[in-house]
Amino acid sequence: MLSIGELSRKTGVKVPTIRYYEQTGLLAAPERSGGNQRRYSTAELERLAFIKHARDLGLSIGDIRELLDLSAHPDRPCTDANRIAANHLATIRDKIARLQQLEAELDRIANGCHGERIENCYVIESLSNHALCKTPH
Amino acid sequence: MLSIGELSRKTGVKVPTIRYYEQTGLLAAPERSGGNQRRYSTAELERLAFIKHARDLGLSIGDIRELLDLSAHPDRPCTDANRIAANHLATIRDKIARLQQLEAELDRIANGCHGERIENCYVIESLSNHALCKTPH
DNA sequence: CCCTTTGTCTATAGTCCCTATAGGTATTGC
DNA sequence: GCAATACCTATAGGGACTATAGACAAAGGG
Incomplete structure (x- = not known):
């Protein structure tokens, strides 16, 4: 499990931005440590990396939300x-x-x-x- | 003297944007009619046209502010x-x-x-x- | 002169996508 | 055991507008 700082370093997304993504529902609320700190799994790392990549390509948050929703349905047409x-x-x-x-x-x-x-x-x-x-x- | 709507039509700057420019000091507060409506002179029309042109060229408000300040001092180096x-x-x-x-x-x-x-x-x-x-x- | 339509007024909140701050608590490394 | 670092929440700011609500003003026609 990664702390928010580790996740930030691995993805290049700043810590406040990660929290902001969580707040707006782009990322789900993650597990917490005993001391109430966020702990992320590999799946969450991948999701954030996807978001970062798409943002870097200039896609809007709205578009990214749609793409993430799509990617959850592998059998749908693309x-x-x-x-x-x-x-x-x-x-x-x-x-x-x-x-x-x-x-x-x-x-x-x-x-x-x-x-x-x-x-x-x-x-x-x-x-x-x-x-x-x-x-x- | 022009009303804010006429000024808007002549410059292509939307009415709320003109009020916003006034609020932030980019435009000075103009004269008012008896009924408290804004009335603009030709000098103010020209200033706003300058701003619009510069915005259309992508200059920031900060840059425009500087350019307007400069244009008030014809004898300074450019x-x-x-x-x-x-x-x-x-x-x-x-x-x-x-x-x-x-x-x-x-x-x-x-x-x-x-x-x-x-x-x-x-x-x-x-x-x-x-x-x-x-x-x- | 009245009426209706259109224009204008202020103040405030919302947009997008974060970024910064303040004041406090956890975790880590020595 | 303690200092340094990382993390927490909540809130405000930023750039450049845009939208809304509720009220007043101006202009044109009958």
Whole structure:
């Protein structure tokens, strides 16, 4: 059995975050030691590792909850799991596309300033006047 | 003079957000009508448009506060404004890079499932077992 | 002038996903 | 046996809003 600190070290999830997951029902309340401290089994370690991995991939807690529920039913079709993954992939691609637009515009703005003083600073000017922008955002 | 709703329509910033900005000191408290409603001048419209543009470009409220302070001092050097823009550009590039890593991994995961049931679903398997991953994240 | 609709007011709570703090108790290692 | 470390609960904070409730104001038509 692992203490919460050991579980934290093994998974890379911070101690308060583990307690927070328990509080919100993402993790079940674990066994307790004589002195009322949490004690975790290997199954719980695996569940948390799953959560951490999914969080690292950017999945929302809601999605993760759904995936965990699914994984408890090995005989169900895996269309839902695939849908969640595909949706998230689409979200990420969308985010990348939007960030790339921002990148282009910001590059132009950040490298377009050859002024010396705020008076004629292209950064300030560009923010003041949207019409100076070359790309949509 | 504009009402808060007109200001909202002209800038694309939602009414509660405008009130929130006022509350946090990003916008000064405007004049009031006889019936205690907010009335905005053109200067205030421009300030909010600046904020909106900067927010759309992903700048934090803190950065925007700094930029607004700077723009009130036309005679100062614009090194700080350039620094803020360059830092933000770097942050965005970093975000893009990390999202692209996630994209690669998620693409692999989301399109790697040829199972029918959760039992042998590659999505679930991949999340359970980090060792299956090909790229870091 | 009245009525209705739409807009605005304040104050407060909720969102997401944690993170930090305070004040106290357990466990561990020497 | 004791100090250092880890753990406990409960609560508040953070960033940037968003939503809600209950009440007052403004604008347009008859």
